[in-house]
Amino acid sequence: MARRQYPFHLIEPKWQQRWEKEGTFRAWNPGETIPADHPFGVRHGLSGKAPSGSQLPPKFYLLDMFPYPSGAGLHVGHPEGYTATDILSRYRRAQGYNVLHPMGWDAFGLPAEQYAVKTGQHPRLTTEANIANFTRQIKSLGFSYDWSREVATTDPEYFRWTQWIFLQLYNAWFNPETRRAEPISTLVIPDDCDTPARQRAYRDDRRLAYVSEAPVNWCPELGTVLANEEVVDGRSEVGGFPVVRKSMRQWMLRITAYAERLLGDLEGIDWSESLKEMQRNWIGRSEGAVVDFAVCGAGKRITVFTTRPDTLFGATYLVLSPEHPLVASITPPERGAAVAEYQAHAAGKSDLERTELSKEKTGVFTGAMAINPVNGESIPIWIADYVLASYGTGAIMAVPAHDTRDHEFAEKFGLPVVQVVEPPQGREWRGYTEDGLAVNSSSSRVSLNGCSTAEAKIRIVSWLESQGLGRRTINYKLRDWLFSRQRYWGEPFPIVWRRDADGSLYSEAVSDRELPLVPPPLDDYKPTPDGRPPLARASDWVTLPDGALRETNTMPQWAGSCWYYLRYLDAHHGGRFVSEGAESYWMRPRSDAGGLPPGSPGVDLYVGGTEHAVLHLLYARFWHKVLFDLGHVSTPEPFFKLVNQGLILGTDGQKMSKSRGNVVNPDEVLAEYGADAFRLYEMFMGPLQDVKPWNTQGVAGVYKFLGRVWRLFIDEASETEFEQACAGDPANSAGYASGLRLASNVQDVPADVFQSKPLHLCIRKVTEDLEALRFNTAISALMIFVNEAIAWEVKPVEVLRNFLQLLAPFAPHLAEELWEKLHQNHPSGRVSLSYSPWPTFDPALLVEDTLEIPVQVNGKVRDVIRVAATATHIEMEGAALASEKARPFLAGKQVRKIIVVPRKLVNIVAA
RNA sequence: GCCGAUGUGGCGAAAUGGCAGACGCAGGGGACUUAAAAUCCCCUGACCGCAAGGUCAUGCGGGUUCGAGUCCCGCCAUCGGCACCA
Numbered sequence: 001m002a003r004r005q006y007p008f009h010l011i012e013p014k015w016q017q018r019w020e021k022e023g024t025f026r027a028w029n030p031g032e033t034i035p036a037d038h039p040f041g042v043r044h045g046l047s048g049k050a051p052s053g054s055q056l057p058p059k060f061y062l063l064d065m066f067p068y069p070s071g072a073g074l075h076v077g078h079p080e081g082y083t084a085t086d087i088l089s090r091y092r093r094a095q096g097y098n099v100l101h102p103m104g105w106d107a108f109g110l111p112a113e114q115y116a117v118k119t120g121q122h123p124r125l126t127t128e129a130n131i132a133n134f135t136r137q138i139k140s141l142g143f144s145y146d147w148s149r150e151v152a153t154t155d156p157e158y159f160r161w162t163q164w165i166f167l168q169l170y171n172a173w174f175n176p177e178t179r180r181a182e183p184i185s186t187l188v189i190p191d192d193c194d195t196p197a198r199q200r201a202y203r204d205d206r207r208l209a210y211v212s213e214a215p216v217n218w219c220p221e222l223g224t225v226l227a228n229e230e231v232v233d234g235r236s237e238v239g240g241f242p243v244v245r246k247s248m249r250q251w252m253l254r255i256t257a258y259a260e261r262l263l264g265d266l267e268g269i270d271w272s273e274s275l276k277e278m279q280r281n282w283i284g285r286s287e288g289a290v291v292d293f294a295v296c297g298a299g300k301r302i303t304v305f306t307t308r309p310d311t312l313f314g315a316t317y318l319v320l321s322p323e324h325p326l327v328a329s330i331t332p333p334e335r336g337a338a339v340a341e342y343q344a345h346a347a348g349k350s351d352l353e354r355t356e357l358s359k360e361k362t363g364v365f366t367g368a369m370a371i372n373p374v375n376g377e378s379i380p381i382w383i384a385d386y387v388l389a390s391y392g393t394g395a396i397m398a399v400p401a402h403d404t405r406d407h408e409f410a411e412k413f414g415l416p417v418v419q420v421v422e423p424p425q426g427r428e429w430r431g432y433t434e435d436g437l438a439v440n441s442s443s444s445r446v447s448l449n450g451c452s453t454a455e456a457k458i459r460i461v462s463w464l465e466s467q468g469l470g471r472r473t474i475n476y477k478l479r480d481w482l483f484s485r486q487r488y489w490g491e492p493f494p495i496v497w498r499r500d501a502d503g504s505l506y507s508e509a510v511s512d513r514e515l516p517l518v519p520p521p522l523d524d525y526k527p528t529p530d531g532r533p534p535l536a537r538a539s540d541w542v543t544l545p546d547g548a549l550r551e552t553n554t555m556p557q558w559a560g561s562c563w564y565y566l567r568y569l570d571a572h573h574g575g576r577f578v579s580e581g582a583e584s585y586w587m588r589p590r591s592d593a594g595g596l597p598p599g600s601p602g603v604d605l606y607v608g609g610t611e612h613a614v615l616h617l618l619y620a621r622f623w624h625k626v627l628f629d630l631g632h633v634s635t636p637e638p639f640f641k642l643v644n645q646g647l648i649l650g651t652d653g654q655k656m657s658k659s660r661g662n663v664v665n666p667d668e669v670l671a672e673y674g675a676d677a678f679r680l681y682e683m684f685m686g687p688l689q690d691v692k693p694w695n696t697q698g699v700a701g702v703y704k705f706l707g708r709v710w711r712l713f714i715d716e717a718s719e720t721e722f723e724q725a726c727a728g729d730p731a732n733s734a735g736y737a738s739g740l741r742l743a744s745n746v747q748d749v750p751a752d753v754f755q756s757k758p759l760h761l762c763i764r765k766v767t768e769d770l771e772a773l774r775f776n777t778a779i780s781a782l783m784i785f786v787n788e789a790i791a792w793e794v795k796p797v798e799v800l801r802n803f804l805q806l807l808a809p810f811a812p813h814l815a816e817e818l819w820e821k822l823h824q825n826h827p828s829g830r831v832s833l834s835y836s837p838w839p840t841f842d843p844a845l846l847v848e849d850t851l852e853i854p855v856q857v858n859g860k861v862r863d864v865i866r867v868a869a870t871a872t873h874i875e876m877e878g879a880a881l882a883s884e885k886a887r888p889f890l891a892g893k894q895v896r897k898i899i900v901v902p903r904k905l906v907n908i909v910a911a
Numbered sequence: 912g913c914c915g916a917u918g919u920g921g922c923g924a925a926a927u928g929g930c931a932g933a934c935g936c937a938g939g940g941g942a943c944u945u946a947a948a949a950u951c952c953c954c955u956g957a958c959c960g961c962a963a964g965g966u967c968a969u970g971c972g973g974g975u976u977c978g979a980g981u982c983c984c985g986c987c988a989u990c991g992g993c994a995c996c997a
């Protein structure tokens with residue numbers, strides 16, 4: 001280990017303990033009494049008071065994606081985002097905001113459960129141990145979290161409200177008229193639902209949380225179903241186990257009702273365009289039409305969805321998905337065996353096989369024919385697994401001339417291909433899928449010939465509508481959210497099942513008063529042998545005295561993370577998930593921000609990894625909108641600004657992983673360089689959003705910078721004495737530290753212009769860069785200042801004070817320590833650095849009298865001249881033409897033009 | 912295949928259309944030291960040249976402009992997402 005640049009091993013624990021003891025980073029809710037000596041109260045004149053929301057300074061809410069506390073502990077990727085938000089939190093506090101900066105644990109999850117299955121140890125114990133380790137690691141980095149607001153999704157006092165929100169969904173429906181969720185009591189039940197059972201069924205069919213018997217992704221290895229989003233290439237996202245289709249009764253959340261709002265509201269929030277695009281693609285809105293085809297002789301109709309109704313004349317066959325409900329009834333007996341065989345074949349394929357075998361199309365003819373409504377022609381009806389049951393109507397009209405998939409299928413099975421779109425000159429019509437002019441699209445009923453694609457779409461849809469054969473419609477790729485899991489370590493559903501007089505099963509919400517509903521203790525955490533979830537093992541718990549049975553599924557891990565940012569606002573409220581006062585103060589922007597910009601609606605800045613670009617962020621937005629509709633929160637969107645930090649790669653430029661052996665453990669970096677150097681390096685590596693490789697020598701570089709900062713302040717002789725004393729008696733190091741003195745050239749004298757100018761340049765650069773999240777260049781500005789200041793004969797206290805304020809967000813421990821030393825001789829007493837006002841720069845100091853101006857000849861720099869900042873156009877031109885160095889390049893040429901950019905450059909164009 | 916991002920020294924990177932490479936790492940030289948470490952100072956894109964200086968250079972090829980890393984068009988590569996969604 002190299003020689004220590006400065007005693008960070010003493011400084012860092014000292015300040016972490018002091019911050020914790022003094023509650024320095026407690027954020028105050030409206031109505032809370034602020035203790036007399038708290039620095040926030042001192043700064044804002046609120047000591048000992050209990051200010052209302054409007055008496056408090058404006059809020060700023062900086063949120064990190066809370067981690068899953070895994071057994072492996074923190075890796076260097078976690079603190080990247082945490083450091084960024086911490087720097088901004090400290091900066092905003094200095095500016096005068098009331099900053100909310102909390103941390104917690106996304107603590108339900110499979111690893112603890114799998115460990116329980118193996119060892120019998122309750123997942124809670126595993127989870128608690130992991131949380132303790134994560135807490136230790138995160139605290140060692142000196143983040144200014146308000147730990148009094150810590151939450152864990154596994155805490156019954158937390159998940160009682162997760163269960164409560166589920167009941168809000170269960171007890172609500174989506175009113176298509178108002179386009180918002182409303183209490184289920186507002187649902188008008190039609191008269192023909194004339195029995196209680198029918199009325200119940202009508203309501204249950206419209207709840208935002210409902211039960212559905214549907215094909216799901218079953219993972220035998222994990223013993224649970226998975227959401228579509230959790231299945232990657234036919235395997236489970238967690239563990240990579242095969243997933244098969246299986247029809248099961250499952251809880252679903254009606255997120256599709258919100259598709260349009262989830263899409264439209266992306267407009268108003270400050271997320272990166274690429275992230276918004278990922279959400280848009282996931283929602284997958286597409287405009288088109290549904291068209292009815294009559295089945296020959298059967299009196300039945302098949303409805304297809306198409307985005308190209310203009311190509312209806314080219315529809316030469318229909319394809320149903322193998323699972324389509326009409327398949328059995330339209331298939332004539334002689335084709336029954338072949339069709340059934342194909343259906344079985346398709347059903348037997350796992351998702352993995354479906355994906356892998358997708359290169360070659362398969363299908364069979366059902367033997368049935370349909371009528372193309374535009375020209376009365378009979379066309380065959382096929383089934384094929386390239387048509388998905390779960391999208392659109394599960395049936396398509398095939399237009400092989402103008403759809404790649406249909407074309408492939410028609411080629412293979414020798415089906416007719418009819419051109420109906422004329423491409424631009426020189427393009428082949430076969431397989432042409434873009435817009436063109438309609439051709440061969442005319443019958444006694446309707447004609448589209450000569451129309452552009454856009455026009456033809458409009459015309460055919462209005463014809464279909466007039467004939468009652470179809471209508472314009474919009475489809476989404478987004479599916480309803482499969483919300484139940486067959487696991488132990490998750491939130492139990494607050495639902496019981498009863499039978500009515502007819503013996504049919506129905507669900508009923510558990511009363512709010514019974515929450516939290518805590519999972520029962522088990523001896524064995526495996527699913528039951530017959531495949532029921534682990535909770536089914538607890539028969540005493542499952543069966544209620546009145547014979548009702550508890551739901552034994554649990555909620556997915558996403559549930560807890562859908563609303564944790566709301567619980568932070570009021571983490572210990574016993575009567576509500578968040579009090580109205582706290583919600584309103586922290587989520588609403590302020591009009592009367594007292595000179596500060598007002599902040600933004602919802603979370604002001606949310607930082608986390610791209611891996612949550614669709615799942616967590618879409619689910620959380622959905623829940624938030626439901627809570628908004630039901631009047632529980634005051635903003636339609638939860639996260640106003642969102643930034644994805646880039647991945648940190650190993651030193652080999654590869655993704656860090658245990659198997660590659662390139663994982664960097666923060667504990668080791670901290671032991672050698674300290675938390676401040678670690679934080680600084682995480683930010684100095686490059687732009688926050690970029691992917692970048694770790695380089696241990698880079699840490700050494702910023703560490704050296706902190707050493708220079710230390711030597712800028714501290715007397716060398718006292719440093720040498722301190723080191724010698726420590727070497728002789730390491731146990732008393734902390735005691736010797738009081739002997740460290742400020743350097744004698746740190747003096748309370750006015751700064752000269754050569755000192756105040758670099759300082760103010762630094763203030764401007766750091767301030768602007770922090771606003772724009774450019775941490776790397778802000779740090780470089782600090783380095784430039786220190787490189788200059790270290791050479792000064794005399795160092796004015798006022799300049800150093802300002803510098804420490806700029807440094808504090810990045811390297812808070814060192815800054816606090818030096819700040820304390822700087823103030824120990826000042827009778828005004830110690831002022832808390834954490835709440836000292838952010839310095840402002842004086843533009844007057846930054847005005848230059850003369851400027852260096854490059855002189856170009858034909859765009860190449862030939863000289864640099866010095867001109868007065870106020871130089872006129874003519875003066876600059878003259879000075880440039882007078883340049884000795886530029887002259888040779890003008891020899892024998894005629895000056896055609898002179899470009900003068902004031903304060904920037906002169907370019908002489910000559911030929 | 913589709914969508915998105917990125918491409919600049921040996922490395923991490925910086926640059927409102929106006930001196931490309933700030934800041935840092937690594938490397939080289941020097942000071943201090945008995946010596947080393949630490950620290951401090953200087954050099955460090957490539958090529959040509961003794962030097963002064965010059966030429967080339969921001970993935971590749973074009974274009975716009977007095978001037979392009981930056982804007983436009985067409986490619987290539989890497990990374991991320993989606994992928995039979997009709």
